[in-house]
Amino acid sequence: xxxIIQKPKYLVAVTGSEKILICEQYxxxxxxxxxxxxxxxxxEFMFSYSYQKLMDNQTASSxxxxxxxxxxxxxxxxxxxxxDDSATYFCASSPRTLSGNTLYFGEGSRLIVV
Amino acid sequence: xxxxQQSPESLSVPEGGMASLNCTxxxxxxxxxxxxxxxxxxxxxxxxxxxxxxxxxxxxxTAHLNKASLHVSLHIRDSQPSDxxxxxxxxxxxxxxxxxxxxxxxxxxxxVYA
Numbered sequence: 001x002x003x004i005i006q007k008p009k010y011l012v013a014v015t016g017s018e019k020i021l022i023c024e025q026y027x028x029x030x031x032x033x034x035x036x037x038x039x040x041x042x043x044e045f046m047f048s049y050s051y052q053k054l055m056d057n058q059t060a061s062s063x064x065x066x067x068x069x070x071x072x073x074x075x076x077x078x079x080x081x082x083x084d085d086s087a088t089y090f091c092a093s094s095p096r097t098l099s100g101n102t103l104y105f106g107e108g109s110r111l112i113v114v
Numbered sequence: 115x116x117x118x119q120q121s122p123e124s125l126s127v128p129e130g131g132m133a134s135l136n137c138t139x140x141x142x143x144x145x146x147x148x149x150x151x152x153x154x155x156x157x158x159x160x161x162x163x164x165x166x167x168x169x170x171x172x173x174x175x176t177a178h179l180n181k182a183s184l185h186v187s188l189h190i191r192d193s194q195p196s197d198x199x200x201x202x203x204x205x206x207x208x209x210x211x212x213x214x215x216x217x218x219x220x221x222x223x224x225x226v227y228a
Contacts, residue, residue, distance in 0.1 A: 004157075031214055033214050042116070042118075042202075042218045042219060042220045042221070043158070043202065043204075043216075043218040044218075045212070045214070045215040045216065045217075048212075048213045048214035048215070050213070050214075055213040055214065056212045056213045056214065056215065058212060058215065090157050090158070092157075094214065097213045097214045099146060099206045099207070099208040099210065099214075100146055100163075100165065100206075100208070101214075102148065102160045102163055103148075103160070103214075103216060104159075104160070105150075105157035105158045105159070106157050107155075107156055107157045108156075108157050
């Protein structure tokens with residue numbers, strides 16, 4: 001059974017619309033992350049959260065907003081969608097945010113913006 | 115310039131053969147390295163981490179790190195068709211101000227044929 005659940009697995013959105021990507025982890029980890037994988041770029045770090053607090057944001061655009069309602073939840077709200085936002089978004093977690101920790105990834109949410 | 119570069123881009127080996135993947139970093143601050151594997155439609159899964167110079171062996175997988183040359187390699191012996199996947203090298207800087215960031219290479223696509 002997957003320990004990091006991402007929903008939806010696939011979605012198609014219209015330019016200018018808003019979508020929320022859901023992530024729940026059942027590994028008991030305290031740190032959660034969002035990464036993005038597109039055809040043009042390698043896997044890119046977006047956000048890190050620890051104990052539901054934002055630790056780092058490497059996303060240039062404020063259109064991307066992480067939301068953590070519970071310790072094991074980290075959703076990603078994307079507003080004013082653009083075709084360039086088309087990518088697979090991966091949620092990940094680790095026991096702690098120390099740099100030597102291994103990251104565990106979910107199966108991804110593939111977003112296509114038309 | 116990519117801070118983590120992988121070679122070759124793609125690799126084809128016979129079943130039972132040895133696959134060798136390479137990764138070079140251009141950032142001397144990267145001290146911790148991981149190899150991840152991603153099967154089609156899935157999220158990346160950590161194969162192994164290596165933080166010290168030398169070899170680290172886990173089953174059929176052996177990683178080698180040379181911090182002086184910023185080079186890490188992965189060798190897969192007795193390759194199986196199930197090893198066919200995209201392999202990523204990832205690195206982190208223990209002193210970074212960005213919490214939880216892994217920098218990924220673009221990946222090597224491995225095909226194991228019968």
